[in-house]
Amino acid sequence: MKVLVTGAAGFIGYHTAATLLARGDEVVGIDDLNAYYEVSLKEARLARLREHPGFTFERMDVADAEAVAAMLARHRDVVRIVHLAAQAGVRYSLVNPFSYARANVGGVLALLEAARRLPALEHFVFASSSSVYGLNTTVPFSVGDRTDAPASFYAATKKATEGTAHVYAHLYGVPTSGLRFFTVYGPWGRPDMAAFLFTRKILAGEPIPVFNHGEMRRDFTYIDDIVAGVIGCLDAVPFDAALVPPFRIYNLGNNRTERLLDFIAVLEQALGRKANLDFKPMQPGDIQETYADIRESKRDFGFEPRTTIGEGIPRFVAWYKEFYGV
Numbered sequence: 001m002k003v004l005v006t007g008a009a010g011f012i013g014y015h016t017a018a019t020l021l022a023r024g025d026e027v028v029g030i031d032d033l034n035a036y037y038e039v040s041l042k043e044a045r046l047a048r049l050r051e052h053p054g055f056t057f058e059r060m061d062v063a064d065a066e067a068v069a070a071m072l073a074r075h076r077d078v079v080r081i082v083h084l085a086a087q088a089g090v091r092y093s094l095v096n097p098f099s100y101a102r103a104n105v106g107g108v109l110a111l112l113e114a115a116r117r118l119p120a121l122e123h124f125v126f127a128s129s130s131s132v133y134g135l136n137t138t139v140p141f142s143v144g145d146r147t148d149a150p151a152s153f154y155a156a157t158k159k160a161t162e163g164t165a166h167v168y169a170h171l172y173g174v175p176t177s178g179l180r181f182f183t184v185y186g187p188w189g190r191p192d193m194a195a196f197l198f199t200r201k202i203l204a205g206e207p208i209p210v211f212n213h214g215e216m217r218r219d220f221t222y223i224d225d226i227v228a229g230v231i232g233c234l235d236a237v238p239f240d241a242a243l244v245p246p247f248r249i250y251n252l253g254n255n256r257t258e259r260l261l262d263f264i265a266v267l268e269q270a271l272g273r274k275a276n277l278d279f280k281p282m283q284p285g286d287i288q289e290t291y292a293d294i295r296e297s298k299r300d301f302g303f304e305p306r307t308t309i310g311e312g313i314p315r316f317v318a319w320y321k322e323f324y325g326v
């Protein structure tokens with residue numbers, strides 16, 4: 001089966017593509033390899049994917065409608081799509097909001113306009129984010145909760161991604177699932193996120209910024225659990241014919257909420273070093289707590305996250321040390 005993975009050089013895209021290839025799927029990967037974070041890390045992930053004969057890669061901007069249509073015209077036999085390419089990160093959306101509008105809103109639109117013409121497309125799965133819950137204060141976050149009060153432009157573009165995908169499911173009957181990821185971490189992770197950022201600073205002996213004076217909670221989700229959820233969802237076809245439009249939304253989180261300070265303590269232990277904490281006020285655009293209610297994901301595709309931060313963080317640290325030769 002041929003699967004298109006957008007954002008294949010990214011953290012979640014790399015792991016998803018690698019798992020699909022390992023089970024024998026063919027994967028077409030696209031990514032623009034932009035410099036939001038170190039391109040060498042994206043290249044290193046890609047180099048590993050290129051070792052598989054079933055992998056082909058095209059560098060392109062997913063918001064370039066012409067390029068995406070031409071690519072899918074060359075791959076008319078794509079059966080499933082995992083759309084992960086996006087400008088990620090809450091904080092940077094305060095600095096460069098226009099890049100989010102282009103990649104996230106323009107990207108899903110360009111992709112769906114081309115994808116709806118594929119003759120054999122049976123499932124379009126896309127990344128959303130826990131950030132769509134915005135100013136919600138009721139935890140855990142359930143997929144039925146309102147998501148009309150985003151706190152950052154990043155969250156607003158993810159909400160727009162969900163809306164756009166819903167339109168295409170409604171107008172053209174494309175079976176579609178949106179996955180709201182909750183703070184994903186693990187080997188080959190993202191340098192702008194807590195596990196990576198803190199590890200780098202702790203090893204360099206630099207202070208780590210701890211926002212809202214440490215009064216933050218996150219549902220930290222290990223990458224292998226996320227990939228099991230992405231692929232479990234991708235395989236959950238065909239949809240029940242009674243589901244009109246064929247559109248579903250799921251939470252993919254660990255279903256535990258951890259104090260940020262506990263997360264840091266686990267990291268300190270794994271690194272064998274104490275962190276120098278630089279307590280700071282709440283950052284604009286951020287939310288204080290995330291916590292996923294995953295009952296629909298469990299029901300529909302057996303999603304069962306297993307990895308605690310006590311297990312996942314040491315695995316991340318081991319990868320980090322090996323990759324950077326620490």
Ligand SMILES: NC(=O)c1ccc[n+]([C@@H]2O[C@H](COP(=O)([O-])OP(=O)(O)OC[C@H]3O[C@@H](n4cnc5c(N)ncnc54)[C@H](O)[C@@H]3O)[C@@H](O)[C@H]2O)c1
Binds near residue numbers: 107184
């Ligand atoms: N990692 C998390 O905790 C998390 C949480 C919630 C949602 N998400 C979402 O999951 C998806 C994957 O995130 P990730 O953590 O792997 O991030 P990532 O930045 O590592 O991966 C995204 C990839 O998309 C590529 N990309 C960005 N804009 C593009 C464009 N216009 N055209 C083509 N490629 C483009 C980037 O180069 C990158 O390789 C994103 O949609 C993100 O918003 C991630």
